[in-house]
Amino acid sequence: MKNQSSFKKRRLSVMGMTIGPMTAWTVLFFVFPLAYIVSLSFCGRDAYGGIVYAFTLKNYQTLAKPVYMQVLGKTLRMSLIVTCFVTLIAYPYAAIAARAGKRVQNALIAGIMVPFWTNALLRIYAIMNITSANGLINTFLLGLGLVKEPLQILYTDFAVMFGMVYTMTPLMVMPLYANLQKIDGSLLEAGRDLGASPAALFLKVIFPLSIPGIVSGVILVYIPSMFSFYIADALGGGKSIIIGNVISNQFSTSKNWPFGAALAVLVMGLSTLLILAKNLLTKKLDY
Amino acid sequence: MRKRFNPGPALFIAAALAILYIPIAVMVIFSFNRQEAGVSWTGFTLKWYLELLAHPDAVRAFTNSMVVSGVTTGVSILMGAFAAIGFHRYDFKGKALLDSFLYVPTIVPAMLLGVSLFSFYDICKIPLSKGTIIIAHITFCVPITFNTILSSLSGFDASIEEAARDLGCSELGTIWRVVLPNIVPAMVSSGLLAFTFSFEDVMTSFFVAGPGDQTLSMYIFGQIKTGVKPTLNALSTLVILSMVTLGIVTQALQKREKK
Numbered sequence: 001m002k003n004q005s006s007f008k009k010r011r012l013s014v015m016g017m018t019i020g021p022m023t024a025w026t027v028l029f030f031v032f033p034l035a036y037i038v039s040l041s042f043c044g045r046d047a048y049g050g051i052v053y054a055f056t057l058k059n060y061q062t063l064a065k066p067v068y069m070q071v072l073g074k075t076l077r078m079s080l081i082v083t084c085f086v087t088l089i090a091y092p093y094a095a096i097a098a099r100a101g102k103r104v105q106n107a108l109i110a111g112i113m114v115p116f117w118t119n120a121l122l123r124i125y126a127i128m129n130i131t132s133a134n135g136l137i138n139t140f141l142l143g144l145g146l147v148k149e150p151l152q153i154l155y156t157d158f159a160v161m162f163g164m165v166y167t168m169t170p171l172m173v174m175p176l177y178a179n180l181q182k183i184d185g186s187l188l189e190a191g192r193d194l195g196a197s198p199a200a201l202f203l204k205v206i207f208p209l210s211i212p213g214i215v216s217g218v219i220l221v222y223i224p225s226m227f228s229f230y231i232a233d234a235l236g237g238g239k240s241i242i243i244g245n246v247i248s249n250q251f252s253t254s255k256n257w258p259f260g261a262a263l264a265v266l267v268m269g270l271s272t273l274l275i276l277a278k279n280l281l282t283k284k285l286d287y
Numbered sequence: 288m289r290k291r292f293n294p295g296p297a298l299f300i301a302a303a304l305a306i307l308y309i310p311i312a313v314m315v316i317f318s319f320n321r322q323e324a325g326v327s328w329t330g331f332t333l334k335w336y337l338e339l340l341a342h343p344d345a346v347r348a349f350t351n352s353m354v355v356s357g358v359t360t361g362v363s364i365l366m367g368a369f370a371a372i373g374f375h376r377y378d379f380k381g382k383a384l385l386d387s388f389l390y391v392p393t394i395v396p397a398m399l400l401g402v403s404l405f406s407f408y409d410i411c412k413i414p415l416s417k418g419t420i421i422i423a424h425i426t427f428c429v430p431i432t433f434n435t436i437l438s439s440l441s442g443f444d445a446s447i448e449e450a451a452r453d454l455g456c457s458e459l460g461t462i463w464r465v466v467l468p469n470i471v472p473a474m475v476s477s478g479l480l481a482f483t484f485s486f487e488d489v490m491t492s493f494f495v496a497g498p499g500d501q502t503l504s505m506y507i508f509g510q511i512k513t514g515v516k517p518t519l520n521a522l523s524t525l526v527i528l529s530m531v532t533l534g535i536v537t538q539a540l541q542k543r544e545k546k
Contacts, residue, residue, distance in 0.1 A: 011377070014458045018373025022366045022389060022429055029426045030392045030400070033407035037399075040406055093303055096296045111304050115311060117534035118527045119487045121504060125511050125523055126310035129317070132515050136313055139326045166307075227396040230489055234511045244398060251402050251494060261406070264399055271396070 041261035049255035059262035068246070068263070075243040078157065079225040082164040086172045086221050087214065089165070094176035094213075095206075098183075109177065116170040124234050127163050128154060131235075155237035163235040164225045171224075172217035179213025180206070212282050219278050223271045243267055311527065318520035335521040345522060347499075348506035355417055355492075355502055356485040359424040364478045366425070367432030372466055374433075375440040376448075393430045400427060401494035408495065415497040423495045424488060428481040435480065439473035440466075476540040479533055486530070 041059055044052035062068070097108040115123060130136040131153040138150040153159055183206060191201045229244030243263065250260025313326075318336070322329040339345055374386070392400065404423050413419060443466070451465045452458075489504045496505060503526070510519050 010458060014462075015373055015377045015379070018369040018376075018462075019385075022370035022433060023385065025366065025425065025429065026389055026392060029404065029407075029422055030395075033403035034395075034399075036407050036410060037403040089303060092296075092299055096300055108300065112307070114531055114534065115307055117483065118311070118530045119504060119507070121487075121489055121507050121511065122314075122523045122527055123311065125507070125515075125519065126314045128511065129314050129515050129520070130310050134324055134326065135515070136309075136326050166310075169307075224396060227398045227490070229398065230493075230508055234508070247398070247402065248493070251405060257406055260402065264402055268395075268399060 037261045038265055040258050041265045043258045043261075045256055045258050049257075051257060059259045062259055063262055063266060071241060071246055072243050072266075074241075075226050078161055078164075078242060079222050082161050082168065082225050083218055083222045085161070085165045086169050087217065090169050090172035090176055090217065091210075091214070093169075094173050094180055097173075097177055098180035109173075112170050112173050120167045121230065121234075123167050124163050124231055127159070127166060127235060131159055131162075154235065155239055157236070157240045159235040160232050160240045160242075163231045164228060167228075167231070168221045168225060171220040175216040175220065176210065176213040179210050179216075183209050211285060215278050215281055219274060222274065226267055226271075314520050315524045315527070318517065318524045320517065323517055324515070335517040336525075339518050339521050339525075342518070345503075345506060345518075348501055348503045351417060351500055352486055352503040355420050355424060355500075356482050358421050359428055359485040360478045360482045362421075362425050363428040363432045363481045364474050367429050367434075367477065367481075368436050368467070368470060368474055370429075370433050371436035371440055371470070372462055374437055375443070376462075376466075389433060390430050392427045397427065397488060397490035398494075401491040404491070405494040415495060415500070417497070417500045419495045419497070420492050420500060420502065423491045424485040427488075427491065428484055431481050431484060432474070432477040435477035436470055436473045439470055443469055472540060472543070476537050479537040479540070483530065483533060483537070 040051070042055050042057070044054055044056045044058060046052050093108070093112065097105055100108065128135075132138070133150040133152075133154070135154075137153065138147075141147045141151065142149075187205060188201060191205050196204065226242065227244040227247075229242065229248045232240050232242045232245050247260050247263045247267070250256045250263065254260075317326070319331050319333070320328055321332045321334075370389070374382070400423060404419070404426070408415060408419055447469075448461055448465055451461045456464065486502075487504055488502075489508050492502050492505055493508070496502065501509070507519070507522065507526075510516065510522075
């Protein structure tokens with residue numbers, strides 16, 4: 001140890017070389033752009049779509065207009081419905097998987113994850129395929145004589161929500177499965193020995209313990225579904241608009257970036273609130 | 288213990304998996320159907336696949352995707368590996384905070400990353416190109432490689448490193464000759480994961496791609512909006528096949544690593 005300080009310096013420089021690039025990258029291409037878009041939301045816009053760098057709250061005032069509030073309300077509602085359905089499908093699936101034998105467990109998880117590896121777009125396209133006027137569902141219904149002419153399934157709100165449920169269910173199954181699997185089997189046995197019915201066992205033991213899993217699943221589904229403009233575009237055919245579409249339009253066709261930025265900040269704020277609420281809730285449940 | 292067979296759970300699982308797989312199966316099957324529209328089977332053909340190869344846009348989108356995802360994967364692996372090594376070896380103030388900070392780009396909705404980078408490029412006067420897509424993809428892929436490699440390093444025996452140092456290996460030499468070779472499997476599997484994320488992204492690329500630089504996912508997105516087409520069935524089948532293969536390889540690698 002003849003040269004402690006040079007050793008320290010050397011250590012520091014290696015540390016900078018290893019951690020430095022990723023940190024610098026994240027600051028440059030993530031923090032700066034995000035900060036810029038927040039400040040952009042307080043900027044004005046000239047007649048030609050150019051940005052006027054002067055502080056204004058105009059974008060946030062426009063945002064409060066009924067047209068936009070309606071889209072926002074509809075988005076929040078649709079995302080809520082989607083999240084409910086995803087939970088109703090994912091919960092029993094995860095619960096069954098968590099209590100099955102090891103081999104069945106692996107098969108069930110692989111069964112839900114394999115489609116998840118394929119592009120969400122392709123799964124959306126697959127839905128288009130079967131819901132179109134001459135697709136599988138309509139051919140089937142016509143063949144059975146249940147309907148006289150093809151049902152309009154594609155390009156409706158229903159199709160959009162169906163597509164979201166279809167693509168996002170695996171996102172909910174995973175945290176729920178991880179959570180339900182951890183529940184101690186002896187706890188259930190104790191409950192059973194003390195004479196609890198299966199329903200009581202579920203309501204008093206399993207369900208309360210699985211709330212953290214549900215909450216993380218809800219976050220994983222609710223937030224992306226507000227933004228998934230491509231699902232609304234493809235399955236809604238431009239007729240079903242969610243807030244993600246409005247933001248995307250401001251940056252492409254409408255060329256009103258400051259307003260788009262304000263919308264993005266609003267939805268980002270809502271998402272952050274949701275995540276904070278989740279953290280608060282899980283902390284409370286953790287005692 | 289009474290044990291009656293309850294068919295409920297099995298039926299539920301069967302129904303859920305059926306709904307999940309039938310649309311995909313229909314798409315795959317009809318990519319081989321001779322008839323252009325409708326659901327009647329009129330005979331096996333490969334003509335939609337051949338027609339696909341004759342689409343210059345589709346082929347170019349595929350090459351673009353390979354370039355974008357390939358470069359993204361390479362850079363993400365290197366940058367992620369270096370950061371993971373630094374995190375593993377050194378303790379410093381605010382490490383936990385930095386850790387959660389570096390993770391944020393993967394949680395933020397892809398679309399927000401897209402629009403914010405898009406505006407950022409504009410103010411920096413950076414013209415949109417393949418490069419701008421790559422930058423965006425690296426931003427959300429590095430946290431993936433970083434975290435995977437870091438978790439594999441947590442099982443790494445520190446005494447090997449000490450031995451190397453005692454034998455006169457320099458700080459960098461130890462990293463290069465001892466640590467790196469040990470995390471190669473984690474680098475490969477995290478790279479496959481990053482490749483998948485990059486290859487499938489639409490929501491970010493949509494905003495940051497130059498006019499001639501659309502990736503395969505963007506091409507598919509554009510095509511989907513015009514409706515159902517047998518060539519699109521064929522393309523989807525090819526993509527699904529390769530992505531599922533990639534997924535299985537990744538899983539297998541991760542399993543081997545754990546052993």
